[in-house]
Amino acid sequence: MDLRQLEYFVAVAEERNFTRAAERVHISQSGVSAQIRQLERELGAELFDRSGRVARLTVAGKAALEHARAALAAAAAVGQAVGEVTDVIRGRLAVGMVVGCTVTPLFEALAAFRHAHPGVELALTENGSDRLAADVRDGVLDLALLGAAGEPPQGLRSHVVVREPLVAVVPPGHSLAGHPGATLREVTAYPLVCMPRGTGLRGVLDQACAAAGITAPIALEAGAPDAIADLAARGLGVGLLSESMAPRYAERLTALPLTDVTTPGLLALVWRDTRSPAVRELLAQCRRTFSRP
Known part of the structure; x- marks a missing residue:
């Protein structure tokens, strides 16, 4: 053989x-x-x-x-x-990212790594966060950027790059638009537009609803923030985004902090070990790009 x-x-x-x-x-x-x-x-x-x-x-x-x-x-x-x-440095690096990922620093890190180490073959795949974590544990992936609710997945080394709360977004004229914030129960009185299962923000929503005994009335799911904002702006439901995503849609949507949802949504890099020089170099490049203002 x-x-x-x-x-x-x-x-x-x-x-x-x-x-x-x-x-x-x-x-x-x-x-x-x-x-x-x-x-x-x-x-x-x-x-x-x-x-x-x-x-x-x-x-x-x-x-x-x-x-x-x-x-x-x-x-x-x-x-x-x-x-x-x-x-x-030579070899192959298998990298995963959460579905709907549009995190520019990750793409910048991959480009800089490729330029510095052309002898390494890069493979990039997209999946839900639970699947990504399992693939890192199993050695199918060397490194992944995934979403989580509250804390990174256990049993893996991690570096949190984003930690922020969930907010609701509604168009002008919506009955919640004039409020300084909203409770989970107030928001779930309306159809919701949110990320799919396997993303950190969806994990935050699911955990909060389970703790409150609420069944989330999810009307539509979309993997990209732009899609959630567009659907919410057209009155198809209350959108759910992270705090840093909401300001880019301020001309069309009002952001409402969820006053009783304290668990943050995370984006985290996860890996199993750093015995591979290529993994160490890519991690270092990711840390540099994510730390830039």
Whole structure:
């Protein structure tokens, strides 16, 4: 067997689909299938159950997966160790960001990192925060920018880059528009327009409603602040945004602090370890860009 076969095996195991795995490793599906068939012949066991639409690991496949990941990590570590002593960083970094992310400092950090370390392949994926945290724990992602309610996810190292309260936004003429603030119960008397599950702001809303025994009347979900603002401005519901998002829509919407919701929404960088020089360098670049005024 060779490292290429192990890479394809891990890709199919993580993607649970031969087509997506082929796209990930940049070869044809038939090429991935052929290499895994060869690996199975060498091991004397089938690694995947191909009877359904999803490629599921067999018992043998499950037994092999962690060893395959370890072998790939060891091979990468060899290159990284050499790179450290020659001041060259190489390899691949898998980065995740929460769905609907438009945080410019992250993009600036990735661009600066790519310019400084062209030998590192960057892969960027978007997902819900719970999935991102799980992928970092499992080693699928090296680093992720995710949302959380109150505190970063447990079991991971983290750096909070934003910590701020949830606010409601309403158009002029709305019955709440003249109020200096609003309670959760007052806001949930109206249809809501908010972020989807898996985002930090939605986590804040869900936690607050559960604590108050309120069922949130969510009318519409949108992953981008601009979409939430546009929908709220058209009277389709009370919008829910973070405190720093609201001022950009001040000409169309009035922001109302939620006076009884004290849990902040977070954006945090999370990672599992910093043994990789590439992870350390990207973290350092992220900290620099996020600390700029």
